[in-house]
Amino acid sequence: MELMELLKLRRTYRRFKQEPISDEIIDEMLTAARYASSAANLQPLSYVVVKSQEKVKEVFGHTKWAGYLPKEEGQPKAGEEPVLFIGIIENENINRGQYCDTDAGLAISNMTLAAWNHGVGSCIIGACDKAELSNMFGLKEEQKLHTVVAFGYPSHTSKMEDAKDGNIKYYLDENKDYVVPKRKLEDIVKYL
């Protein structure tokens, strides 16, 4: 895919086909995360890959979706759940605090773009039960769960529109596809 097209269509997806993602694609996603820049090249991140469908369901049970929508619209229903989760772990023994979050953002961006390059959609999930998931992932004292990222082949589309009157809340259109308002360039850029 051409880069700007890839960036434009790499949106958040929240309903998925129940088709597995190949190990080759998963390896490429993790390699893309590994390629990301890191403050002082410390590379404090590691990853937990959840791909057994039983464990995916368990992780799913600890996640919250689409806070701007009523639960019955935003939460994936049975048969629409993601088929893969990747937990993003900050290893505080390598880098405690400063710029870890930036590193995570860059790694997640690479990972989700590499996925989307193969048509695999994603949703970054901050709203999850981090205590339960840290326990399930067997995290050590010095390991902190940043986010989990859900993946799957999407069964809906998502498009952006210019935000009007500062309203940035995404919504579903008449086909139940996502529409995501983005602030206009003229509202967010200043040239000196």
Ligand SMILES: Cc1cc2nc3c(=O)[nH]c(=O)nc-3n(C[C@H](O)[C@H](O)[C@H](O)COP(=O)(O)O)c2cc1C
């Ligand atoms: C750090 C971060 C945390 C997020 N957490 C959640 C979440 O818990 N649940 C969810 O449904 N979406 C979550 N999202 C997805 C955002 O809602 C989404 O990126 C935003 O609505 C814009 O849509 P877009 O990604 O298609 O541009 C998160 C995104 C980011 C970057």
